[in-house]
Amino acid sequence: MEYLTRIYMYGGVSVKDVESSKFIKAYAEHLKRGDKFKEPSWVDIVKTGFTKELSPYDRDWYYIRAASILRRLYIRPFTGVGGFKKIYSKKNKIRVKPSHYNKGSGKIPRSILHQFEKIGIVKKTKKGTRKVTSLGRKEMDAIALKIHKDTQPNKKEEIDEIDELNEIIEETKETKEEEEKEKEEEKEKEN
Secondary structure (H helix, E strand, O other), X not given: OOOOOOOOOEOOEOHHHOOHHHHHHHHHHHHHHOOOOOXXXXXXXXXXXXXXXXXXXXXXXXXXXHHHHHXXXXXXXXXXXXXXXXXXXXXXXXXXXXXXXXXXXXXXXXXXXXXXXXXXXXXXXXXXXXXXXXXXXXXXXXXXHHHHHHHOOOHHHHHHHHHHHHHHHHHHHHHHHHHHHHHHHHHHXXX
C-alpha cells in the first residue's frame, strides 16, 4: 500500500480545492521569499526545451516552474523526470515541414526535484520516482488554505448585507401597508 498517502489538510482545504494558477503564483512567491530554495546560475541563459529559441522573459520563471512541478507531484505522485519532460513538451513547428513532437528539458525538473529533496519536501521512492513528503503536504495545504480564505467572501460582511436588504424589504412592506391603509380610509370617508 505504498501508493496510498495520507493527506494532511488544514481546515478541510487541500491544493486540489484551490485554483491552480493562484496556488502556483502563491507558492512561487513563498519559494522566492524563503532562503532554502535558490536559483541556479544558469537560469538566465537556459532554454526550457528543444523547441524554444530563447530563455523565458519572466525573471521568476524558475520559481513558477518549481511550484508547478510540486503541484503536479502533489496531485499525481510517483512521477519522475521523464514524466515532467513529457508534461512540458511541445510540438516543434518548423516553417513548411510537418511539425514534430519534442520533449521538454530534463535538466530543469531534475535540478528542481534535487533542491526539493534537500529541503525535505520531496523524497525519492525505490523505483526512482518522486513523491511529496508529509512535511511538503502540510506546507502546501497551509498555503492553499490561505488562498482559500483570501478568495472566499467575508461571511460577516455577507450577513451585514443580508440584514440591510431585509431591513429595506421590511421598510418597503411597511410603506405599502401604510399606503393601503390610507387608501382604505379615503374610500371609507367617501362612502
